Amino acid sequence: MKKIMFTMAVALMMTGAVFAQSSNKQGEKPTQEQMAQRMTERMVSAYGLSDAQKTELLALNRKYAGKFPMGGQRGGRRNGQGKNGNAQTGVKTDAQTGATRQAMSQEERTKRRQEMQANREAYTKELKAIFTDAQYQKYTENEKNRRQQRRERSSVNKE
Secondary structure, eight states: HHHHHHHHHHHHHHHHHHHHHHHHHHHHHHHHHHHHHHHHHHHHHHOOHHHHHHHHHHHHHHHHHHHBBSSSSOOOOOOOOOOOOTTTTTEOTTTTOOOOOEOOOHHHHHHHHHHHHHHHHHHHHHHHHOOOOOHHHHHHHHHHHHHHHHHHHHHHHHH
């Protein structure tokens, strides 16, 4: 009887461990489609969009997914390397895959920043056509607040 109970307890623990491992998707990077879907759902609930607006917004978010950050996972710091990877060698480690890559030059960073800014402006222009005036005003106010919060966090982190 004790052997049966012990065997059942071990089997139950193993089943729990297997289930916990299979349902842990926290380490997986979301796809661009998933990010566009999440962003759309957040915006629908935040701004009270209609079904027609939701459809247009989802198409817009799919169009711009991957062209600028849309609230997906950000790369974390690994092995004490800090924000920019290994400062001595200029080699960065990808937070998701562990692969290494060379740091971008100043010109590459500037070019990429300009591209992202142009994409953001185009996105905002198209978004304004989808939203009502009140929804767009609320959106711009929320974006302004997010930028301010980021500035405050970055100033705290620098200290």
